[in-house]
Amino acid sequence: MTRARNVAVDITATVIAVLVALMAAAGGLDNGTLGDGRLLVSLAITVPAIVVLWWRRRYPVGVAIALLVPAALTDMAGGAALIAVFGVAVHRPLRTALWVALLHLLAPVPLSIRYPDPDLQVLGANTLALTIIAGAVAWGTAVRARRELIASLRERAARAEAEARQRAELVRGLERERIAREMHDVLAHRISLISLHAGALEIRDDLSREQVADAGATIRTSAHQAMEELREILGVLRASDREELRPRQGLADLGELVAEAEKAGTTVQLEHRLDGGLPAAVDRTAFRLVQEGLTNARKHAPGVAVRVLLERGDEVHVRVSNPLPDRPAAPALPGTRSGLEGLAERVALAGGRFEHGVRRSDQGAATFTLEAWLPCKG
Structure with missing residues (x-):
C-alpha cells in the first residue's frame, strides 16, 4: 500500500x-x-x-x-x-x-x-519566487510534523499495548501466587492430618478395631475434604471469567479447626476473646494464622499442647505458641517454609505486623511462637 x-x-x-x-x-x-x-x-x-x-x-x-x-x-x-x-x-x-x-x-x-x-521585472519575479518557495517549505514542514505525530501516536499505542500485556502477565503471575498460597493453606492442614493418622496406623499395633476404623474414617474424610477444596481452587483457576478466589473459611470455622486438631491428638488451649465485626480480610488472615500454627505444631512438635490467643485492643492480636520438645521430631511431611512466607505476605497485605520464631523463658524453656497484629478497623 x-x-x-x-x-x-x-x-x-x-x-x-x-x-x-x-x-x-x-x-x-x-x-x-x-x-x-x-x-x-x-x-x-x-x-x-x-x-x-x-x-x-x-x-x-x-x-x-x-x-x-x-x-x-x-x-x-x-x-x-x-x-x-x-x-x-x-x-x-x-x-x-x-x-x-x-x-x-x-x-x-x-x-x-x-x-x-x-x-514582473527582476524584483517582482524574485518576490514571487520567495513566496512560492516559502509556501513549499511551510507545506513540507507541516507534512513532516503530521507524519511525526502519527508515528509518535503509533509508537505510543504500541508501547501502551506492550505495557498492557506486561500488566496482564503481572496480574496472571500474582493470581498464580495467590492460588498457590490458597492451595498450601487449605491442603497442608488436611494432608498433615492424613499423615498423622496414617503414621499411627503404621507404628501402633495395640489399637482396637474401633480405633482403627475411626482413624480410617478420619483419613477418608480428610482426603475427601482435601479433594473438594482442591477441586474448588482448580475450578477457579480454570474459570474463563476470572472469578475471584474467595476462601470459605474464617474465624466462624475456628471451632471445627480446633476439634480436628484435638481429634488428631493435639491439645489446644484456646482463648478466643474476639466478638466478631472484623473486616473480611482480617477475619480470614486470623484464621489462617491459627491454622498454620496448629499445622506446624502437629508436624514439628507432635503431642505438645498448643496455646491459641485471639484478643482485640487497638489491633487484633493473634498468637499461637507451643513448647518445643527436647528432641525435635522429624516431620512426616517435608516443609518448604512457604506457609510462613505466605502468612507474612497476608499480614502485610492486611496492613499488619507478623513475627515468628523460638523464644526462651528465663528458665530456658523454648517456645515456638507465631504472632501477628492486624488492624481491626473496616
Whole structure:
C-alpha cells in the first residue's frame, strides 16, 4: 500500500514538473526569452532534472543540490526545483530545508537579471519566487510534523499495548501466587492430618478395631475434604471469567479447626476473646494464622499442647505458641517454609505486623511462637 502510494505521488510530481516546464516554455516563447536556440538547451537541461526527482525520497538533499544548476540556467526547471525543495522539507529537519530553500532562491537571481520578465521585472519575479518557495517549505514542514505525530501516536499505542500485556502477565503471575498460597493453606492442614493418622496406623499395633476404623474414617474424610477444596481452587483457576478466589473459611470455622486438631491428638488451649465485626480480610488472615500454627505444631512438635490467643485492643492480636520438645521430631511431611512466607505476605497485605520464631523463658524453656497484629478497623 505504501509503495503504491509513493509511486502515485512520484507520477503526480513528474506531471506537475512537466506542466510547469511547458508553461515556462510557452511564456518564454511569447516574450522572446527562449529565442536563439535556448529552448533546445532548456529542454536538454529540464528533462534530466525531472527524471532525477524519482530519487528525491531516498536522497532529498542530494537531489535538491543537483537541481541548483538547472534552476540557475532555465525557468523551465523551476517546477522540478520547487518539488525538490518540498521533498527536503518533508524528509529533513527545518534547518536543512531552510538553507536548501535559500540556495534555490539565490541560484535563479542571475538568470532573472539576464532575462527579466517583461511583466514582473527582476524584483517582482524574485518576490514571487520567495513566496512560492516559502509556501513549499511551510507545506513540507507541516507534512513532516503530521507524519511525526502519527508515528509518535503509533509508537505510543504500541508501547501502551506492550505495557498492557506486561500488566496482564503481572496480574496472571500474582493470581498464580495467590492460588498457590490458597492451595498450601487449605491442603497442608488436611494432608498433615492424613499423615498423622496414617503414621499411627503404621507404628501402633495395640489399637482396637474401633480405633482403627475411626482413624480410617478420619483419613477418608480428610482426603475427601482435601479433594473438594482442591477441586474448588482448580475450578477457579480454570474459570474463563476470572472469578475471584474467595476462601470459605474464617474465624466462624475456628471451632471445627480446633476439634480436628484435638481429634488428631493435639491439645489446644484456646482463648478466643474476639466478638466478631472484623473486616473480611482480617477475619480470614486470623484464621489462617491459627491454622498454620496448629499445622506446624502437629508436624514439628507432635503431642505438645498448643496455646491459641485471639484478643482485640487497638489491633487484633493473634498468637499461637507451643513448647518445643527436647528432641525435635522429624516431620512426616517435608516443609518448604512457604506457609510462613505466605502468612507474612497476608499480614502485610492486611496492613499488619507478623513475627515468628523460638523464644526462651528465663528458665530456658523454648517456645515456638507465631504472632501477628492486624488492624481491626473496616
